Amino acid sequence: MSATVSIASRPNALWLALSKNRLSWIGLGLLLLIVFTALFAPWLAPHDPLQQNIAYRLEPPSAEFWLGTDSYGRDVLSRLIYGSRVSLLVGFVAILIAMTIGSALGVLAGYIGGWLDRLxxxxxxxxxxxxxxxxxLMIAAMLGASLENLIIAIAITEIAPFVRVARAPTIALKQRDFIEAGRALGYSPLRLMGVHIVPNMISDVVVLGSLWMASAIRTEASLSFIGLGVPPPTATWGSMIREGFENILDAWWLTVFPSVAILLTVLALNLLGDALRDAIDPKLRSD
Structure with missing residues (x-):
């Protein structure tokens, strides 16, 4: 019964936290705008992001090229729009993998304990x-530069925090009366963990996921900047900053606009994560 009440009350708690925290609406609006841009990139991009035209090389922002062009004559706005797809895909999939593996390991370690917990x-x-x-950087360098390897590298780096966040409430929950009642009724450990423990701690994991997705996007941009991300000519925000770094004094727009895109995405995820945290933890809710 306690698990059912807890789950049912979460939407109301989330709505209350969003209502009291006005900055969270800014984060939600920014994130929805970025997701919308990524989903409808083929219709929103004014030019082909891969089309090169040396005649328009390093054009400053103008009526034809709103955010200018790069050293190959490619439209920066179009590449920025398509780059949002890669950043969001890498961030979401990497965190989803890390969340799944880390939570499973944390629940198993916390519930079983003993040598498994220590290991x-x-x-x-x-x-x-x-x-x-x-x-x-170490993992990406060993695996090589590709989208799949980039996701795997980032996912491995993010597993550890999810293990800790899942383990702590599992240790507390396995001592609760409803878990003891389940054991008395003959429920298997797998059922107790999957049906009774996971629903009561998944909210903490989701909050952590929203915050660490911002970290995953920053890591993707950093790895792409040093050449260990998605291979060119695919547009990513990190690779765009890297390409513009050589012309930073003459073509400022090449680095500024991708940097602003990363900043806004990370800000949106952090603001939304704070609202989710307020909804989960009543002690942190605004008065």
Missing amino acids: TMGLVDVLLSFPTLVLG
């Missing part, structure tokens, strides 16, 4: 001993 947390401590970007 899991030892591996987590090893992963957390490396900075996220450095660990992602």
Whole structure:
């Protein structure tokens, strides 16, 4: 019964948190705008993002090219729009993989305990001993530059926080009366974990996922900047900044606009994550 009440009350708590936190509406609006742009990129982009025209090389922002052109004569606005697809795809899929694997390991370690818990947390401590970007750089360099390898590299770097967040409430929940009642009724550990424990701690994992998706997008941009992201000529925000870095003094728009896109996306995810956190934790709700 407690699990049912908890789940049913979450939409109301989320709406209350959004109503009290006006900045969260800005984050939600920005995120929806970015997602809309990514979904409808073929219709919104004014030019082909891969079409080169040396005659228009390094054109400043104008009526024809709203955000200017790059060193190959490609439209920056079109590449920026298509780049949102890669950033959101990498961020979402990488965090989804990390969330699934990390939560499963955390629940198993917290519920079973013993040697499995010690082994899991030892591996987590090893992963957390490396900075996220450095660990992602090492993995991406070993796997090679591709979209799939980039997602795998970022997902591995983000597993550890989800293990910790899933493990802590699992340890507390397995001592609760409704779990003890389930054991008395003969429920299997798999059923207790999947049906009774996971629904009561998944909200914490979702909040962490929204916040770490911003980190995943930053990591993707950083890896793309140093050439370990999606291979060219595919447009990504990180690779666009890298291409414009060589002409930063003569063509400022090449680095400024992709940087602003990353900033707005990360800001939107952080604002929305704060609202989700307020909805989950009553102690953090605004008065």
